Amino acid sequence: MKHLEKLILYLRICNGSSMSNKANPFLDGTHLHNEILIYMPQLRTFTFYISTENNIYHLPHPISTDNIQQTFANFKYGQTACVIDYFHTFRTICHVYSLPFTFTRLERISSKFPNIVFITVTHLHVNDFISLEHEFFMQISLAFPILKRFCLKNETEQLWTDHITEPDENLSDSIIEYSHFRSFGLMCAHGHYISQFLLETKARLPCLTELKLKYGPLIAATRYFTIDALRRNCSKVNRLIVENCTRVPEDVYQYFPSL
Structure with a gap:
């Protein structure tokens, strides 16, 4: 060579x-x-x-x-x-x-990633063990403007514990727009992050079509598929990969109408 x-x-x-x-x-x-x-x-x-x-x-x-x-x-x-x-x-x-940075993939970064814009990255894997709050994901949306596939590994709960009944008023003007996101992988993430990404008062995901997560955290986040505030971001999901679910109840299909 x-x-x-x-x-x-x-x-x-x-x-x-x-x-x-x-x-x-x-x-x-x-x-x-x-x-x-x-x-x-x-x-x-x-x-x-x-x-x-x-x-x-x-x-x-x-x-x-x-x-x-x-x-x-x-x-x-x-x-x-x-x-x-x-x-x-x-x-x-x-x-x-x-x-x-000119590559399309970035694997196993933490919350310490540099303050630069990764304009080519479409696939991102974040791995950390500290609580990741709303502000961090706002940084993600700005630093990775064309991101399409996102995987999160973090079993630590967020500091704000009740996203549904006690919404954080400080975040009302900071809804994160994930304009290009197609796929979320949350198999190894605490259930709080399901609300972080799917709750319409926190995020907008107009292109989300694939979701990977565990069944227990899913039913906890949706309160057994009764919380309307998560439905909008689930409406276009046509591929749902759920771990630890032996039988898919009818409520799942009602919550994810594109399945």
Whole structure:
């Protein structure tokens, strides 16, 4: 590949514990240069997204986002960004990518994503263990303006506990418009997030056609399919994937009339 002039790389390393540098088990600028780029002397354009996910039990020194960013100090292929997420005490994910971001998928980011606009991303997976409130999802709608498929993994309940009978008056003027959303994946999310996305006083989803979630949280959020405030955003759903449901009651078809 020594004659290569342009390289586009999208790489996810889901268990990088076997990487040789135990002091820094993430694929950073130094690793890119020493293991890949040094063998491409004619490379002129390099566009990339790389995430390294690790189980780390005995890291000699904590690694920060700034530590990773410094390894790109002499990077000659344009601007870069990075973020490191520590989940509990041992699971970490490091994302590094070139700017502007040009890929359509972004996997397993947390609430710490950079304050930039991802104008090409259509598929997003958010993974976090802290409570994610309405303001965070407003940031999502602004940072990912053409997002079509969204998956959330977060079992932590929101701080505002009763979205139906006690609506937050502070949010009355901040209904989030998800103009392009086609699919939501909430299989691994607390039931509060069903209301966050489907309650018409919080969100508008004119294009939502696919919903993935567990049956228990669904009946809790809809109060056994009796709450009208969620019906509007469910009206166009024609593909409903429900876990832990052996028999679909008739109420489901009435609540989701496009099934």
